[in-house]
Amino acid sequence: MEYEMIILATTQAWTHYGYWGLLGGSFLSALFIPIGADILYVTLLAHSFNPYICLIIATTGGWLGGLVIYTIGYTGNARHIKHLLHIQEKQLIKQKAKIEKYGSLLALLVWIPILGDISNVALGFYHTAPAKTFIFMFIGRMIRFLFWTILYLIYANRLVKFIDKL
16 A cells, blocks of 8 residues: 555656656656656646647656666676666576567567566667667557557546546
């Protein structure tokens, strides 16, 4: 329960800063920090922020954070990876088969909590093609926020009416 309270409290704080808060929150969320970028994103949409600008900003923030994680993996220092990200070397070794099979395409899924974080580090650790990896990482993160945008645009009125009834 404490974890959820931290996410909600930090989301409220980041919302106060609007687009800059979304950029910072999305960036930090990609760095294993429990910000709750999805909640922050939908909250800004609910506060009538432009969905297209939010989409670009949230995607860019998450992508930049993902690049940091990829770079940490790329350094190849297992001790730093273990210390900074709490990922064991055996977890990276498990990812090797997936990376050999899917390569840079695996970057489409790096936004998924925990599994994606480990995959992101492993993509860097095993030196996948950076340009392709970065492009797929951006596309994957954009699909994530596009999904929330579409859901919000379709169901926002129903959600507001439901909340009003409470």
